[in-house]
Amino acid sequence: MRVSPLVDLSQYLPILIFLVIAAGLSAAFVFLPMGVAHLTGAHNPNAEKLSEYECGFPAFEDPRSQFDVRFYLLAMLFIIFDLEAAFLFPWAVSLDLTGWPGWITMMVFLFELAIGLAYAWKKGALEWE
Amino acid sequence: MTAFFQSLGMTYEWAWFTSTIAGILLIALPLMLAVAMIIYVDRKIWAAMALRKGPNVVGPFGLLQSFADGLKVFLQETIIPSAANKGLFLLAPIITFTVALLAWAVIPFNSGAVLADINVGLLYILAVSSLGVYGVVISGWASNSKYPFFSAMRAAAQMISYEVSIGFTLVCVVLWAGTFNMNGIVLAQQGHGLGFVNGFFFNPLLFPMWVVFLISALAETARAPFDLTEAESELVAGYQTEYSSMSFALFWLGEYANVLLMCTLNAVLFFGGWLPPVEWSLLYYVPGWLWLFIKIFFFFFVFSWIKATVPRFRYDQLMRLGWKIFLPLSLLFVVLISGWLMLTRYGV
Numbered sequence: 217m218r219v220s221p222l223v224d225l226s227q228y229l230p231i232l233i234f235l236v237i238a239a240g241l242s243a244a245f246v247f248l249p250m251g252v253a254h255l256t257g258a259h260n261p262n263a264e265k266l267s268e269y270e271c272g273f274p275a276f277e278d279p280r281s282q283f284d285v286r287f288y289l290l291a292m293l294f295i296i297f298d299l300e301a302a303f304l305f306p307w308a309v310s311l312d313l314t315g316w317p318g319w320i321t322m323m324v325f326l327f328e329l330a331i332g333l334a335y336a337w338k339k340g341a342l343e344w345e
Numbered sequence: 346m347t348a349f350f351q352s353l354g355m356t357y358e359w360a361w362f363t364s365t366i367a368g369i370l371l372i373a374l375p376l377m378l379a380v381a382m383i384i385y386v387d388r389k390i391w392a393a394m395a396l397r398k399g400p401n402v403v404g405p406f407g408l409l410q411s412f413a414d415g416l417k418v419f420l421q422e423t424i425i426p427s428a429a430n431k432g433l434f435l436l437a438p439i440i441t442f443t444v445a446l447l448a449w450a451v452i453p454f455n456s457g458a459v460l461a462d463i464n465v466g467l468l469y470i471l472a473v474s475s476l477g478v479y480g481v482v483i484s485g486w487a488s489n490s491k492y493p494f495f496s497a498m499r500a501a502a503q504m505i506s507y508e509v510s511i512g513f514t515l516v517c518v519v520l521w522a523g524t525f526n527m528n529g530i531v532l533a534q535q536g537h538g539l540g541f542v543n544g545f546f547f548n549p550l551l552f553p554m555w556v557v558f559l560i561s562a563l564a565e566t567a568r569a570p571f572d573l574t575e576a577e578s579e580l581v582a583g584y585q586t587e588y589s590s591m592s593f594a595l596f597w598l599g600e601y602a603n604v605l606l607m608c609t610l611n612a613v614l615f616f617g618g619w620l621p622p623v624e625w626s627l628l629y630y631v632p633g634w635l636w637l638f639i640k641i642f643f644f645f646f647v648f649s650w651i652k653a654t655v656p657r658f659r660y661d662q663l664m665r666l667g668w669k670i671f672l673p674l675s676l677l678f679v680v681l682i683s684g685w686l687m688l689t690r691y692g693v
Contacts, residue, residue: 238446242439249591266427268490294505301512344661
């Protein structure tokens with residue numbers, strides 16, 4: 217037994233057990249019907265049934281072709297702002313410890329990120345016409 | 346519960362293990378039952394608002410409709426498209442459903458009735474619910490088909506956009522509560538409004554954040570009016586197009602479990618969780634879990650109501666709302682709320 221650990225990992229053990237049970241349950245839900253279908257004879261694939269859905273036509277083109285670059289831009293913006301939120305969380309619970317210096321520092325940080333958002337906005341990264 | 350199993354003559358370790366397993370099953374099994382029933386409720390409310398009858402054949406008032414549907418999909422053939430990446434194709438519904446179940450581990454159903462009372466409960470929920478996007482993206486990619494792929498791209502962009510504003514609204518709640526612990530957040534709301542209303546929604550600074558959270562929750566779970574990921578008129582069934590049998594149903598179950606989770610978060614973070622609506626000793630005779638369930642059901646009704654009455658957004662409107670309105674607004678409120686707390690609580 218360690219002396220006053222920073223994080224009591226034993227609290228997370230129920231979550232780990234939950235993960236195992238939930239994953240097992242979901243896997244059973246996916247694989248059990250496959251077995252049942254083999255037994256009942258419902259499993260009866262043919263080439264037409266296994267082709268991908270394209271409104272009754274053969275597929276026109278490779279579905280994994282190009283996609284809009286804005287999805288990419290958005291993902292990058294998301295990383296920045298989600299990381300920002302990750303910085304805010306520990307600050308939010310320790311306002312009483314950090315006091316005014318902590319608050320002002322965070323406001324400066326938020327201001328810089330607001331400039332970043334304004335820049336992305338002005339450059340049209342948020343436009344979806 | 347550990348003490349009860351110990352009284353049956355088990356050692357502490359085994360009693361703990363048994364009670365944890367029992368707790369997990371007590372969450373997971375009623376949750377699946379609740380999801381089955383809530384799908385029925387959703388269809389009934391939707392039908393009633395369109396002056397239809399809704400499901401009314403299977404069982405009394407059609408109550409067994411979801412179970413009949415479940416049995417039907419269970420006996421269906423699982424079709425794996427020949428062009429699909431088979432492993433990932435089957436993994437996607439597993440991830441979706443596992444993650445949807447997992448977030449419930451830290452939800453407090455009553456004072457002390459929580460499976461894992463971790464001190465970063467809210468952060469855990471944020472982390473687990475953002476994993477949900479993997480199930481959607483993997484299913485869209487692994488299907489190797491046009492519509493699922495487009496849908497997965499849309500879903501990923503939509504989910505991460507609104508996750509940002511959800512993150513900031515949660516920061517506001519955490520600021521006021523001063524803790525990440527879910528029970529702590531509930532207790533911080535006791536007598537919050539004028540000394541007798543239990544809930545952060547009564548706070549003029551937090552009320553706008555609740556509105557942002559409610560709308561973001563709709564977008565995060567891809568509920569109408571933000572159900573662009575499976576806009577049936579353009580994308581067939583979205584990322585579920587190629588799925589059949591139980592793997593299809595898992596997406597449904599996961600989706601509704603997530604909707605219920607968002608309703609629960611609304612109740613826990615802004616409406617006092619298992620506390621009665623107002624401080625009145627008589628109301629404490631009603632058990633806390635019942636209050637929580639009433640609140641969850643109320644929010645689910647609101648979600649269904651919105652689904653039945655609000656037309657679908659366009660994708661550019663969705664993105665504008667998320668990035669140009671909610672994000673600056675929630676950022677502003679982080680500044681306002683932390684500034685107010687510094688002036689009144691911490692800084693003086």
